[in-house]
Amino acid sequence: MPTDTATRAPLLGEPLAVEFMNTIWADRSGVHDALTTADEVAAWLRASPQIPGCADGELRHWLAAASTRDLEETGERLRELRDSVRRLAAAQTSDRRERAASPIADILRAVSIVNHATAQAPHWSRLDWHDGVEPSHDIQTGSKTSTAITAGIAEQAIHLFTSEQRHDLRACMAPGCVLYFIKQHPRREWCSAACGNRARAARHYQRHKAGDRTH
Known part of the structure; x- marks a missing residue:
């Protein structure tokens, strides 16, 4: 039975599709897969934003009952989907960071994997409307939870790449970083304050190094 560990993936408060891309992350020791x-897999699913088509209670129940084999199989599908979404993110942002490159090089294959994931779990909107409460809706599916997980994330990726928000998607260009983020403020340049500090330190070092060569 999987243990109740914390995810190693950075959680930056980004939309689900972007948090999913960022399950590939890096530090001084190299690039890591969360x-x-x-x-x-269980740790990231527990910590991730809500997945459409997977109610919180349903996902928690599935995680509590899932075998190691169930999670390993789900992990395989998630990694293939994640690599596809990162390939599309690289195309959208003109990202040429070598460390961030997806093992899926072909864009059409990446698109096919995303579309296949959504097709595995047909879903629909359910309207809730009670007296004295504003109308609301949620997304439901009759598919198995493990299938609904990848379908819901793929659906969010499609929404990201087909909405105006795609123009705000950025690759963090701080030294060594492999993450993506949504530029929600005109002055935002990095995925996090830590990356901003590293980038400024690198610029400072390069300026001083260039100055030393001129003397």
Whole structure:
């Protein structure tokens, strides 16, 4: 049974599709995948934003009952979908960071994987409207939770890449970073304050190094 560990993936408060891209992350020791093991898959699903088509209670129940094999199989599908979404993100942002490159090089294959994931779990909107309460809706599906997970994330990726929000998607260009973020403020340049500090330190070093060469 998977343990109740915390995810190693950075959670930056981004939309679900972007948080999903960022399950590939990096530090000084290299590039890491936060969806490698059954424990890591469970940890990220527990910590991730709500997945359309997967009610919180339903997902928690599935995670509590899922076997290691269930999570490993879900992890395989998630990693393939994640690599496809990162390939599309690279195309959208003209991202040429070598460390961030997806193993899926072909855009058409990436699109096919995303579309296949959404097709596996047909879903529909359910309207809630009670006296004295504003109308609301949620997304439901009759599919297995493991299938609904990848379908819901793929649906969010499609929404991102087909909405105006895609123009605000950015690759963080701080030294060594492989993350993506949504530029929600005109002055935002980096995925996090830590990356901003690294980038400024690198610029400062390069200026001083250039100055030393001129003397």
